[in-house]
Amino acid sequence: MPELPEVETVVRGLQAVLPGRRIHDVRLGKTDFIEDAAALERDLPGSRVRGVRRHGKFLVVELEGSNSGPPRFSLLIHLGMTGQILVCPADARIAAHTHVFFGLDDGREFRYTDIRRFGKMRLIAGDSPLAPLEKLGLDPLEASEKEFVALVCSRRARIKALLLDQTVLRGMGNIYTDESLWRARIHPTRLGASLKEVELRRLYRAVRGILNEAIRLRGSSVSDYVDSEGRTGEFQLRHRVYQRLGEKCFRCGAQIRRTIVAGRSSYFCPRCQLAPRTNRKGSR
DNA sequence: CTTACGGCCTGGGTGC
DNA sequence: TGCACCCAGGCCGTAA
Numbered sequence: 001m002p003e004l005p006e007v008e009t010v011v012r013g014l015q016a017v018l019p020g021r022r023i024h025d026v027r028l029g030k031t032d033f034i035e036d037a038a039a040l041e042r043d044l045p046g047s048r049v050r051g052v053r054r055h056g057k058f059l060v061v062e063l064e065g066s067n068s069g070p071p072r073f074s075l076l077i078h079l080g081m082t083g084q085i086l087v088c089p090a091d092a093r094i095a096a097h098t099h100v101f102f103g104l105d106d107g108r109e110f111r112y113t114d115i116r117r118f119g120k121m122r123l124i125a126g127d128s129p130l131a132p133l134e135k136l137g138l139d140p141l142e143a144s145e146k147e148f149v150a151l152v153c154s155r156r157a158r159i160k161a162l163l164l165d166q167t168v169l170r171g172m173g174n175i176y177t178d179e180s181l182w183r184a185r186i187h188p189t190r191l192g193a194s195l196k197e198v199e200l201r202r203l204y205r206a207v208r209g210i211l212n213e214a215i216r217l218r219g220s221s222v223s224d225y226v227d228s229e230g231r232t233g234e235f236q237l238r239h240r241v242y243q244r245l246g247e248k249c250f251r252c253g254a255q256i257r258r259t260i261v262a263g264r265s266s267y268f269c270p271r272c273q274l275a276p277r278t279n280r281k282g283s284r
Numbered sequence: 285c286t287t288a289c290g291g292c293c294t295g296g297g298t299g300c
Numbered sequence: 301t302g303c304a305c306c307c308a309g310g311c312c313g314t315a316a
Contacts, residue, residue, distance in 0.1 A: 001308070032293095057309090081308050082295090097295095116294045118309060157287060166310080173309070223296090223308080263289070265307085 002079040004140070004171030005214035005235065006225050007054050010085055013228030014052040017087050018061070022048045022105040029099035033080075033114065035122035043073060043123060044102065055133045056170025059085070070125040076132060080118030085228050086111045115224070136170040140207050143169070148204045152192040159195065160188035161262035163207070172207070175220055175242045178267050180207045182241040187273040188261045194276060213238065241267040 002010070026044045031037035046066030053060050061075040077085070086095075090109045100112035100121065112121070124130050138147060151168055152159065162168050163177040172180075181188055183206035186199055195203070219225060219233030222243065226232055240249075244256045244267060254271035 003309095078310085080310080115296075116308080118293070120310090155286085161287085164309090264309085 001081050001173055001175065001223060002083065002219075002225055003057060003173035003176050004054075004211055005176070006219035006227075006233065007057050007059060007079065007171070008215050009218045009227045009233065010079075011052055011054040011059055014059075014061070014085065014087065017108075017228075018049045018110070019051055020049065022046070023063075023110075024103040024105055027101040027103075030117065031099070033099075033117045033119055033121060035120070039123045040075075040100075040121075043070065043125075044075075047073075055130075056136050056139065056166060057173070058133060060130070060133075073123055073125045074130060076120075076122045076124055076130060077112070078120040080114065080116065080120065082115040082224060083119035084113045084224070084226055086113065086226075086230055087228055088230075136166050137168040138170065140169045140171060141211055145201060145204050148207075149197070149200045152195060152200060152203075155192035157192055158189045158261055159186060159192055159203075160264070160266055162192050164262055164264065171211075174264050174266075175222065175239070176207075176210055176214065178242045179240060180210045182267075182269060182273060183210060185272050187275045188259070188266045188268055190276050241269065243267065 023044050023046070026041050028037055028041065034040065043065060047063045050062040050064055052062070057078060059077040059079070061077065063073055063075060065071050065073060087108055087110050090103060090107055095113050097115045098111050098113040102110040104110060122132070138151070152162055155162055160177055160181065163172050163180065164174070178188070180203065184199065184203040186195065186203055214220060214235040217234040217238065218227055218231065220235040220239065221232035222236050241256050245258045247256050248254070249256060249269040249272060252269065252271045254269055256267055257270050258265055258267050260266065
């Protein structure tokens with residue numbers, strides 16, 4: 001499941017091969033996950049890649065058009081759960097569920113594969129700030145400790161929901177929220193406003209540490225994530241709670257539990273991450 | 285406004 | 301061999 005570290009890994013891979021490349025042709029399979037498929041077919045051929053960057057879990061491919069189309073535009077890609085981007089020789093075997101092909105001027109092909117098609121793709125004209133990205137919160141790796149504390153300490157929502165909320169912090173998903181909360185020894189249902197200063201600082205450090213380590217290991221391959229060269233990541237080997245139901249906590253040996261928080265499976269250690277007393281349903 | 289929750293999209297994996 | 305069911309992330313509508 002692509003979250004910040006996986007998207008960052010894909011972006012770095014694309015940065016090594018895409019800038020300067022010209023897109024010759026566009027071929028599309030199913031297009032129900034593309035905002036305006038006709039726009040891709042119309043504006044991309046002849047365009048050149050200026051750069052690739054990440055914004056939260058979004059990939060942004062910056063392009064300059066050919067003479068006819070708009071001069072500058074961006075291709076916005078969200079990988080959803082099962083989206084994969086691969087840059088490969090044009091004659092390489094085509095994986096099932098591959099729905100987007102961009103022929104490149106070096107004989108290779110940019111391909112987008114997405115089993116579930118929960119991903120999104122959209123072409124946006126102009127240089128202006130990209131509307132879908134404007135509502136997103138701070139990048140957890142760019143936010144200062146002070147900013148992080150301010151985002152959380154005034155909120156009554158559960159900390160797990162806050163970390164998952166892309167308008168608060170952009171880029172965290174289920175894996176990295178659970179791993180961060182375990183490292184910081186904070187239970188997922190604790191309310192943001194209930195966290196003490198020392199806990200907030202611990203969480204801030206945990207989030208940054210986990211994300212940076214995950215990037216270093218090129219992400220977590222839990223379902224079918226691979227990077228733009230088709231390689232799996234290795235951070236799944238360092239998971240301490242995620243999908244470890246019933247296994248022993250690496251810190252205290254207690255059995256890892258699972259509960260639903262913010263509509264998501266949440267793995268935690270019942271001994272290291274103590275549940276709050278105050279927000280249990282039905283208790284007075 | 286903030287928060288919580290259910291439903292929807294899709295298809296692979298699981299269990300009967 | 302079939303098939304109902306679960307689950308995943310983001311988003312949206314609704315309700316308190």
